[in-house]
Amino acid sequence: MPRVGPLLFVLCLALAGPASAAVQSPLQLESEIPLGSVRGRIDHFAVDIQRKRLFTAELGNDGISIIDLNERRLLRTITGLREPQGLAYVASTDTLYVANGGDGSVRLFRGSNLEPAGRIELGTDADNIRVDPQSGHILVGYGNGALAIIDRDTRRKIDDIPLIGHPESFELDPAQARVFVNVPDANEVAVVDLAEKRQVASLPLNNLHANFPLAIDPDEHQVLTVTRSPPRLVAFSTRDGSQTGVVRTCGDADDLFVDAKRQRVYVSCGQGAIDVFVRRDEVYAFLARIPTRAGARTSLYVPELDRLFVALRARGGAPASIRIFRPEP
Known part of the structure; x- marks a missing residue:
């Protein structure tokens, strides 16, 4: 399949002309929880x-x-x-892992009552957490x-994978034993x-x-x-690392999810x-912009529930809340 160069910003709904007003929003606000x-x-x-149960840091x-x-x-x-930041719930051990940026610890809570179940000291700025579905290890x-790398059974750190800057969001590639990690300080993935247990490649973001x-x-x-300066959605091939697309997006992004x-x-x-x-072959084209609230940059899409959860900070006279969106159709 031929590779796609940098993409122009595509306003798909605008192409529909006056009839676009009748197009149903791809995300319907279902409820809001204060x-x-x-x-x-x-x-x-x-x-x-x-x-x-939904857990919010x-x-x-x-x-x-x-x-x-x-x-x-x-x-x-x-x-x-x-300063809790990253969260991960492991169903097999009924354990909630909480990464704390303020003291570098990972706290554990277990069971229906979420009783304290241990603490793992990492040093400084514990952030995002992911679970390796193959090994069951917890990555922080x-x-x-x-x-x-934390062992799920012993609840101890068993290894470190060094990087050249603080890691932000990262994900495990389900097709291979690899992890893609955002490292903003190095301007790379x-x-x-x-x-x-080492970095083997870099996907540079250049400008x-x-x-x-x-x-x-x-x-x-x-x-x-997604970069913040300027705000762009950037795609790379996991096969050969080539950049396959760049599209404008909203500013100050902090979460990104694929609805397969x-x-x-x-x-x-x-x-x-x-x-x-919306994905069309390898092209990600703009479909819609759904208003929330200034500062509402954290979200979670849960395929099992088919819902998108968005955290709204307290702002002005409006209290903090969680908005629940139902994708349509």
Whole structure:
């Protein structure tokens, strides 16, 4: 299949002319759940599918919100953390992992009551967390440049994979034992070999900077990242590392998800919007912009629930909340 060069910004809905007003939004607001007196920055999410619970990292409040998705309400808050950022729930051990940027620790909570179950010291700035479905290991980005590998059973750090800068969002390639890691300080997406536990390649961003969110489109064998300066959605081939597309998107993006069912991409931005793109072969074309609220840059798309969750910070007179969007059709 021929490679596609840098793409022009495509306003697909505009091509429909006056009839575009009748086009149904690709994301329908289903409900909004207030978070109470939450102030400051809200970071990442995790979900317990079986119990239908959503976990939200309240970095500015040093806590974790636990939300009942059946009743659409806040259940309680875990307090006493230090700038919680990354979250991961591991169903096989019924454990919630919480990475704390303030003290570099990973705290563990287990069971239906989320009782404290341990603490792993990484050093500084513990951030994003992912779970390796093959080994069951927990990967945590932290410090000035490393991915920590934590054993699920012993709950201990067993190894480090060095990087040349602090890792932001990263994802495991389901087709190969590789991890694609955003390293904004190096202006690149690092390619890590899990078996060798080292970086084996780099996908340079050149004149694009501040790459924070990242996702993998396994059907198209592409890794996607979003830069903030300027705001662009960038695609690379996971096969040979070539850049396959660049498209304008909303500003101050922090999360990015692929909806494989609909061949869409969702980008949540602190500018106060979610940008929706549709995939046509290797081309990601702009489909719609859904307004949210300034600062609402954190989101989570859960394919098992077919819902997109977006965290809205308290702003002006509006309290912090979680908006739940249902993709359509």
